[in-house]
Amino acid sequence: MNEPQALAAFAAMSQETRLRVVRLLVQAGPEGMAAGAIGEALGGATTSRLSFHLTHLEHAGLIQSRREGRYIIYSAVYSALAGLVGFLLKDCCQGHPEICAPAVAALSCACDTSLTESA
Template sequence: MDEPQALAAFAALSQETRLRVVCLLVQAGPEGMAAGAIGEALGGATTSRLSFHLTHLEHAGLVRSRRNGRFIIYSAVYSALAGLVGFLLKDCCQGHPEICAPAVAALSCACDCNVTESA
């Protein structure tokens, strides 16, 4: 991931609803979730508001959508999320992996995203 991509991803994640959507989609796994289910999980976010946020996340490359019959299914782009983490840790070790060991250890799925609050 290069700097412009990282900046776009960080900008997308800097908004509360979008951060919650990404956490929700990571938790949903590769199969993703229908847009309506995402809205319900976020406390009934309006369709237009949710569409705005999902589009923003798609443009940043953090989520993708696919059509399944009448539904649009959204899923996290794990490679982009991993790239973002990699961007943060890039060159931090400078040949000394023990420097990054605490950061890498902290990545052991400690996400505590609260997606049940009202969006």
């Protein structure tokens, strides 16, 4: 990930609703969620407001959509999120990675590592 991509991603997530959507979709896993379910989980966000936020996140490359029948399903782009974290930690602590160990440890989870390769 380069600096302009990172700036676009951070700008997209710098709004409360969009940050909540990204976190919700990360929790949902690769199956994703229908737009209506996302709206419900966010406390009944209006369709037009939610559509605006989803479009913004999709343009930033943080989420993707697919059509399943009459539903649009949104899911996190794990490779983009991993790239964003990698961008932040790329030159970690000027050759002293042990300083960044707590940050790296916080990223550990029982997730399937193939998820970071999707998208």
